[in-house]
Amino acid sequence: MDIIGTILWPIKWVVELILVAFHWLFTQMGLDPAAGITWVLAIVGLTVVVRAALIPIFVRQIKNQRRMLEIAPQLKKIQDKYKGKKDQFSREAMSRETMDLYKKTGTNPLSSCLPLLLQMPVFFSLFQVLNGAQSGHAGVGPLNETLAQQFGNATLFGVAPLHQSFQGAMNAHPPQVAVMVIAAVMVVLMTGSQFLTQLQIVSKNMSPETKASPQFKQQRILLYLLPFVFLFSGFAFPLGVMFYWLTSNLWTMGQQFLVIRNMPTPGSDAAKAREARLAKKGKLVQEDGATVLTVEEQPKKQQPQRVQPVSKARAKKQAGK
Numbered sequence: 001m002d003i004i005g006t007i008l009w010p011i012k013w014v015v016e017l018i019l020v021a022f023h024w025l026f027t028q029m030g031l032d033p034a035a036g037i038t039w040v041l042a043i044v045g046l047t048v049v050v051r052a053a054l055i056p057i058f059v060r061q062i063k064n065q066r067r068m069l070e071i072a073p074q075l076k077k078i079q080d081k082y083k084g085k086k087d088q089f090s091r092e093a094m095s096r097e098t099m100d101l102y103k104k105t106g107t108n109p110l111s112s113c114l115p116l117l118l119q120m121p122v123f124f125s126l127f128q129v130l131n132g133a134q135s136g137h138a139g140v141g142p143l144n145e146t147l148a149q150q151f152g153n154a155t156l157f158g159v160a161p162l163h164q165s166f167q168g169a170m171n172a173h174p175p176q177v178a179v180m181v182i183a184a185v186m187v188v189l190m191t192g193s194q195f196l197t198q199l200q201i202v203s204k205n206m207s208p209e210t211k212a213s214p215q216f217k218q219q220r221i222l223l224y225l226l227p228f229v230f231l232f233s234g235f236a237f238p239l240g241v242m243f244y245w246l247t248s249n250l251w252t253m254g255q256q257f258l259v260i261r262n263m264p265t266p267g268s269d270a271a272k273a274r275e276a277r278l279a280k281k282g283k284l285v286q287e288d289g290a291t292v293l294t295v296e297e298q299p300k301k302q303q304p305q306r307v308q309p310v311s312k313a314r315a316k317k318q319a320g321k
Contacts, residue, residue, distance in 0.1 A: 012125040013141035018046045019129070020142040036156035040243050043126075047247040050122050051255075054115050061115060062259060067107040074101055123244065130163055130240045151240075156182065162240040179239070186242040187234035191227045193249035197256055198223050205260045207267035 022045035023038060031038040075098065082094040102108065129139055133151035138144050143151070155161050159178040166187070169179035202223055234242065264270035 008121060008125050008128065009140055011121045012129060012139065015046065015122060015125045015129060016139045016141040016143040018049050019043070019126075020147060022046060023147070034150045034154060036154040036158075036160070036162055039151055039154045039162055039240065040156065043240055043243045044247050046126070047244050047251065050119065051248060051251045054118060057118065058115055058255065062263060064107055067105055068109065071101060071105050071107060119248065123241070126244055127237070127241050130238050133163065156239065160239060162243075163238050165238050166235040183235065183239060183242065186239065186246060187231060190234055190242065190246045190249055191231045193246065193253050194230055195223070195227045197249065197253045198226070200253075200256060200260060204270040204273075205265050205268050207265055 019042050022042035023033065025045075026038050026041050027033045031041070078094060078097050078101065081097075082090045085091075085094075129143065130151070132139060133143070133148045136145065136149040136152050138148050152163055153161070157178070160176075160182045161179065164176065164179045164183075166180055166183035169176035169183065202220060234245075237245070260270045261274065264274055
């Protein structure tokens with residue numbers, strides 16, 4: 001076993017456990033254990049479990065992005081301080097001050113990549129599990145030989161094997177047209193969901209300062225470039241892996257929608273839209289960064305004590321005393 005296989009072994013074991021557990025669940029609900037739809041639903045269940053487990057990391061990512069925005073002016077001061085200085089001492093000093101700032105504020109510039117990096121081993125593990133099942137090979141864990149043969153022979157709608165890819169269907173003799181059609185639709189849906197997810201971030205959830213930066217221009221280029229990368233690479237993935245990818249993209253799109261709506265970047269178009277919604281409901285009083293203070297959260301002003309009117313008879317009586 002190579003080093004990659006050694007690293008992926010425990011992940012593949014867990015992937016097989018979740019996959020087999022959902023397959024057993026849907027079989028108990030009356031679905032055919034050898035049917036492609038049963039295994040597709042098991043893959044969807046696997047995806048939901050994986051993405052739900054990553055929610056705490058995603059929340060941490062959002063908070064870290066907020067902190068990165070907060071320290072952006074301080075980072076720029078450090079960069080301006082050493083601008084034009086290319087000697088080793090200046091580079092080391094700039095790096096040291098930057099790392100001290102990250103440590104002091106508890107920020108990590110690489111945390112935005114964590115959800116994707118943690119998901120990639122699961123993606124490759126599922127890919128290997130599918131490739132093994134294609135030949136009827138048992139997995140490293142709960143996916144025994146019987147289940148592996150079922151998985152490898154499972155077909156969607158009775159015509160599209162889950163282990164087959166667009167490229168493999170095109171090279172088959174005769175070509176598997178049904179597989180090519182389903183795979184093409186899946187690739188378009190995956191690419192479209194990926195594009196829409198990034199588009200809603202770029203168009204709605206970025207502050208004017210970020211949009212004016214050179215990095216934003218690069219991100220705009222990647223926004224239109226990456227879909228073509230996924231478009232061509234997707235044709236090499238088996239249908240089973242495509243269902244994992246599509247479900248994960250749809251999860252990300254919904255998750256980003258909720259975050260942009262309820263936790264927008266301060267100063268962005270999404271933040272202004274949220275302010276307008278809260279103001280319309282009469283709740284918005286003041287915004288301080290990412291914190292929105294509502295009427296209920298404001299300290300109640302002390303009302304002046306109401307003076308009770310005194311009758312003339314009572315006033316004369318009090319004056320006599």
